[in-house]
Amino acid sequence: MNKKINHSSSSWPRRRRRTLPSPLSLSQSVFLPRALRPSPPLFIPASAPAAPPPSRRIASTTPPHRIFGTDQMAAAYFTAAKCLPPVAARSAAADRLPAPSALSVRPLHRRPARRLGSVLAVSSDVLKAAPAAAAYPAVTREEALELYEDMILGRNFEDMCAQMYYRGKMFGFVHLYNGQEAVSTGFIKQLNQPDCVVSTYRDHVHALSKGVPAREVMAELFGKATGCCRGQGGSMHMFSEPHNLLGGFAFIGEGIPVATGAAFAAKYRHEVLKQSSPGGLDVTLAFFGDGTCNNGQFFECLNMAQLWKLPIIFVVENNLWAIGMSHLRSTSDPEIWKKGPAFGMPGVHVDGMDVLKVREVAKEAIDRARRGEGPTLVECETYRFRGHSLADPDELRRPDEKSHYAARDPITSLKKYIIEQNLASEAELKSIEKKIDDVVEEAVEFADASPLPPRSQLLENVFADPKGFGIGPDGKYRCEDPKFTQGTAQV
Structure with missing residues (x-):
């Protein structure tokens, strides 16, 4: 006869209940399962003073730029x-890191x-x-002026783009970079000429920092034949083979696999073909935003890059908003830099509104990649001063949030530092600003006077066989045939 088991018997092994300390601070909860951790608030109370989003700060005892x-x-x-x-x-x-005793060695x-x-x-x-x-990394006079000139070029160029867009000189979507100049300048100015850059749809300033002439970028925005893509790329698809700018990509995340492939090619040339560059491996920078970090390409390429120790730096330009979606509401863990360790690579968070801090982080990460030590994930916390695009009225972000970051303008901060450190006088900086104004004005005049692309360019670089669809038996472009234009041509 079967006996019933008494589950209430004291001899029955019971699972011990976990007791949690109360109240539970976020700094104490770091070792708990994710489901038991208290979540950060999604919104900053209206009565709170202007400050960065609460879950985006690193403990004050460990400044991010010192990592x-x-x-x-x-x-x-x-x-x-x-x-x-x-x-x-x-x-x-939390205002401090967990106690050192909490960071005990674990297998x-x-x-x-x-x-x-x-x-x-x-x-x-x-x-x-x-x-x-030190409060800031050391920088020479020449380096400081180069940084300032590049950032001023990016800002003034984008301001002029806004004017030209509203005057009807540009068409389609135009995404401006105002406020994020410290990231582009801090990273790209540390590269060598053979190094590659892969950008996003917000790519004008990346092209300028990589050395593409302002007149070619402006002409491309005007859709002219003298543009860096002969007028066929437009705002979101800047490309320049001589400058190793491998393109801007309109769809988020699409450039990351291209950058990973470029880094693989650099390693293959160096290790297999023995085509060495001065200083070591050629490095690739992959720029993308916080919204991209929830896409599959991001995680796949992190895995491949670390698996093959590729010389690539993944640069996250976290401006806290993916169009109208707050970063804090669209991801389970808003600290993007922590995703690097899941793949075995270092992750770094840096103040993206300070070009000197960005520059220091960039130098360490680029040198590390050049030595063959693999990729690095760098999250630059920055902010765009304009809407997502020039078609965006920018009504979703709160005024106090915008004013907080406007007060931390990276160009104003660098200018103040240069003057305080006696690296240059205000008059010298004014002369740089005047020179850049002339460069931007000349770029507009050049673009406006340039011709539109010929219709014969329409089918170039489309078909592998130039004697196929694009060019007829007589050697002329089929698009020039009146029957083709009328839609009656035999194909």
Whole structure:
């Protein structure tokens, strides 16, 4: 006869209930399962003072720009990464990192050799082992003026684009870069000529920083034959083979696989074909926004880049908004830089409104890639001063949020630093601004006077066989045949 089992018996093994400390702060909850962690608020109360979104701050005791600092700091960082667990302070409301005792050594059960460098929150032990960082990285007079000139060029060029768009000189969607200049300048100005850049639909300033002449970029925006794509690319598809600008991409995430392929080609040339460049591997920068980081191409390419140790830097231009969707409402973990350790690569968060901090992070990441040590994921927290495009009335962002970031204008901050450090006088900076004004004005005049592309250009670079559909037996373009235009031509 079967006996009934008494489940209430004291001899029956019971699962112990987990008791949680109360109240539970976010800094304490970093080691809890995700489902048990308190979530950061999605909205900033209207009564709160103007400040960055709460879940976007790194603990004040660990400034983001010090994660990658001097060579000694980088050495201390990667040394610590060999023994510390791959965790970081969630820091939505925390003002400090977890206590050092919380960062005890834990065994990594899965391929620990591939997890080196995955600690993102630098502990107090690491900070003690590294030399104290200055308020700003050191920069020479020539470097500071180069940064300032490039940022002024980007800002003035985009302001002129807005004027020309509203005058009917440009067509389609035009996405401006105002406010984000520190990211483009800080990264691209650290590259060598053979290095590659892959951009997004917000690509004008990336092209300028890579060395594409302003007149060619403006002519492309005007749809003229003298543009860098002969008028066929437009605002969202800048491309320049001589400058290794591999294009802007209208669809988000589409440029990341192209950049990964370019990095693979660079490594293949270096290691297989023995075509070495000065200083090591050629490096590729892949620019994209926060909205892209929820797309599949992003994760696939992170995996491939780390698997093959490709010389690529994934640069996230996190301007906090994907068109009208707040970044805090569209992703489960708004700290994008923490996605790097999941693939075994370092992830870094940096103030994208400070070109000197961006420049320091860029130098460390680029040097690391050039030495063959693999990719880096860098999240630059920045802000666009205009709407998503010139067709966007920009009514979704709150005025206090906009004013907070406007007060942190990267160009104004750099100008103030240059003057305070006696690197240049205000008169010298004014002369640079005047020179850039002339460059932009000349670009508009050149673009306006340039011819439109001929109709015969319509079918170029479309068909592999030039004697096929595009060109008739007589050697003339079929589109020039009146019957073709009338829709009666035999194809």
